[in-house]
Amino acid sequence: MTTEAMTRPIVTIVQHIREQQRAFPTATGDLSWILSGIALATRIIQSYVRCAGIVDVLGSLGKENVQGELVQKLDIVANETILRCLAYRDIVGIMVSEEDDEPTIVKSPAEPGKYTVLFDPLDGSSNIDVNVSIGTIFSVLRYRDDVPESEGALPHCLQPGVQQVAAGYVVYGSSTVLAYTTGNGVHMFTLDPSIGAYVLHTDGVRMPDTGKMYSVNEAYLDSFPQGVRDYLAWAKTEESGGYGLRYIGSLVSDFHRTLLKGGVFLYPPTAKNPGGKLRLLYEANPLGFIAEQAGGAAMDFKGRVLERQPDSLHARTPLLIGSKSEVDRVMEFMR
Numbered sequence: 260m261t262t263e264a265m266t267r268p269i270v271t272i273v274q275h276i277r278e279q280q281r282a283f284p285t286a287t288g289d290l291s292w293i294l295s296g297i298a299l300a301t302r303i304i305q306s307y308v309r310c311a312g313i314v315d316v317l318g319s320l321g322k323e324n325v326q327g328e329l330v331q332k333l334d335i336v337a338n339e340t341i342l343r344c345l346a347y348r349d350i351v352g353i354m355v356s357e358e359d360d361e362p363t364i365v366k367s368p369a370e371p372g373k374y375t376v377l378f379d380p381l382d383g384s385s386n387i388d389v390n391v392s393i394g395t396i397f398s399v400l401r402y403r404d405d406v407p408e409s410e411g412a413l414p415h416c417l418q419p420g421v422q423q424v425a426a427g428y429v430v431y432g433s434s435t436v437l438a439y440t441t442g443n444g445v446h447m448f449t450l451d452p453s454i455g456a457y458v459l460h461t462d463g464v465r466m467p468d469t470g471k472m473y474s475v476n477e478a479y480l481d482s483f484p485q486g487v488r489d490y491l492a493w494a495k496t497e498e499s500g501g502y503g504l505r506y507i508g509s510l511v512s513d514f515h516r517t518l519l520k521g522g523v524f525l526y527p528p529t530a531k532n533p534g535g536k537l538r539l540l541y542e543a544n545p546l547g548f549i550a551e552q553a554g555g556a557a558m559d560f561k562g563r564v565l566e567r568q569p570d571s572l573h574a575r576t577p578l579l580i581g582s583k584s585e586v587d588r589v590m591e592f593m594r
């Protein structure tokens with residue numbers, strides 16, 4: 260190891276969040292408490308993910324796993340892990356998961372100053388059995404203070420993405436990577452399994468402004484809007500300079516590659532999902548916040564995703580996300 264590498268400071272996620280807070284002396288520390296809970300939950304989830312095959316074997320034998328719990332499907336385990344890690348943190352008032360029909364309310368919506376945490380516990384879970392990268396996505400909203408208690412929890416959950424105070428994701432890939440934003444850039448960490456801590460990898464991640472890679476399930480081409488079909492036809496011409504195609508089928512992994520390498524991810528309206536397939540609250544909004552904070556863009560093929568008003572907890576949206584210039588180009592085709 261070089262001397263430079265030996266003297267470079269090692270920054271864990273908890274240290275990083277604290278430093279971020281120090282830059283904002285009025286910050287209460289609430290967000291760091293929530294983010295450290297999410298970091299803990301995802302460290303536990305990754306340990307389950309790394310044992311997916313073993314769990315399957317135990318599951319098929321009807322045995323209990325080493326922790327003494329009955330073997331369950333990984334997405335359910337991930338969901339419960341996040342709920343358990345966050346419920347103890349008294350500033351978390353409502354938790355909403357892609358896996359659940361109803362929000363989990365741990366603090367009355369009448370108590371001001373609390374937060375709602377929304378999450379997709381295990382995105383791309385259909386890929387678990389084939390050892391393809393999957394992930395966790397999360398979004399944090401502050402309780403609205405203009406809503407009477409009689410209206411219950413929903414108004415605190417159904418807020419447009421521009422109201423997010425933090426968001427992030429974790430990819431359980433060849434290594435475990437966590438990215439988060441609190442509206443002050445995007446910060447990326449890699450889990451060091453030998454010490455069990457997320458260590459800072461890049462402070463202020465920037466998405467390349469262009470990238471000759473598109474990511475879409477082209478099997479649905481015939482039912483895409485005309486503008487999307489025109490764009491995909493153009494991307495195959497010599498005039499475009501030649502694009503490549505990458506599609507994992509696990510949004511968090513496709514997004515992670517797009518964030519680092521540039522390019523564009525598209526999930527347009529299709530015949531099967533005319534309103535889009537991806538969930539606004541647990542997928543599009545948090546990744547849209549990250550994309551914008553890294554200099555990229557996120558649209559619903561009409562306007563900015565973060566400005567969409569959700570009408571239900573499980574609202575879906577078309578999603579066009581990635582490098583700013585590439586998103587702009589698709590939008591030109593849409594016009």
Ligand code: AHM
Nearest residue numbers: 382383384385476508509510511536
């Ligand atoms: P899910 O919520 O049923 O897991 O679906 C979400 C996933 C995303 O991770 C991925 O981008 C997309 O579905 C893939 O859909 P398709 O198989 O239609 O290409």
Ligand code: MG
Nearest residue numbers: 379381382383
């Ligand atoms: Mg998902």
